[in-house]
Amino acid sequence: MLASVAIAPFNHLLRGESWARKRLQPCAGKTARFRLPPFPDLALTVQASGEISPAAKGTPDDAVVTLVPGLLPRLLARDEDAYREIRISGDSEFAEEIIRVGKNLHWDAEQDLSVVMGDILAHRVAQAGQSLVHWHTDTIRNLLQTLMEYWTEEQPLLAKPAKLHEFIREVDALQNEAAHLEQRVNALAAK
Template identity: 40%
Template sequence: MPASFATNPLNYILRSESWACKRLQPHEGKIVCIRIPPIAHFKMIVLANGEMQSNMDNLEADTTLSILPAILPGLIMHDESAYDGISISGDALFAEDLITVSKYLKPNFEQALSKILGDIPAHRITKAKDSFCQWHIHLVKNLSDALGEYWQEERPIIAKSNAIKDFSRQLNELKHDVNQLEHRINQIFLKDTLNNR
């Protein structure tokens, strides 16, 4: 996926939100790599005005944001929990500023569409987009819950939290018993050594 598909609409939104550009300006010249496997992998560089430009060079990224496709609808809807699913590597401060901008950058698609299509079609398209994203978020959550339950109950490849706690408790008890046994053996050995003198 060419980075220009991401940078052009992003810059359109950034131009209408001066605070976001100002937030990114201190990172001028830094490169971010966006990974959404297997859908996309591209790099962008921050320009002096705070906008982004696609980076075709083979330069090392300052930070990499790895995003699972499953959390994309949540990110689009600005679901706070979806941002926790972004994996960050590299310059953490740069990554945090990028994530903060994306959290609070809420483009008015309806207003932009109304200039092209008119108010009523723009409103209906925006409502349909919101409904679709909400449906997708619920679908992904329900699917992940069902898979988690299946893997715990039917095909136990994931341990239940109670089983883990129980195993941890038994392990601690065994450790305690081994320590007591070691202490007892040391006492017997010491007593035996003293008696043989």
């Protein structure tokens, strides 16, 4: 039941993107298991149409895709580095094809909303949604910047990058001086 609810949005996106279904059709009959601890695993089977369905109970996995906790929000935000952190086991070509399709699927919310509320209102709602996302992103960035400044200036909990680099240079110089001193002591001891 839960799998069917989770799969419906993906199939909706696939129906709107014929290129994605065509890319998945050669994988028909293959099953991929998605692991996102602590959530239950989600096993999907690719259908001949290129859409996906819940895997039948007991179906062996052709590929297992594991997402570490905290990776899903980065993937939803289209963070390119996050895709490199996905762990794959089994048929890697199949899993990478699914990831590639998922990475390039885009939801045209405005198009879907226009069916329900008309073109003009859908356009305005989509713009408001984008503005809200940008506002949240800017707010989070500003909050992080403020916290960083507070922790480096007001309540020094973190070191400033320049001070950290200076400290590292000083430690390196001290190590070099200690190595030179050890060589001189060894040379004097040898005499």
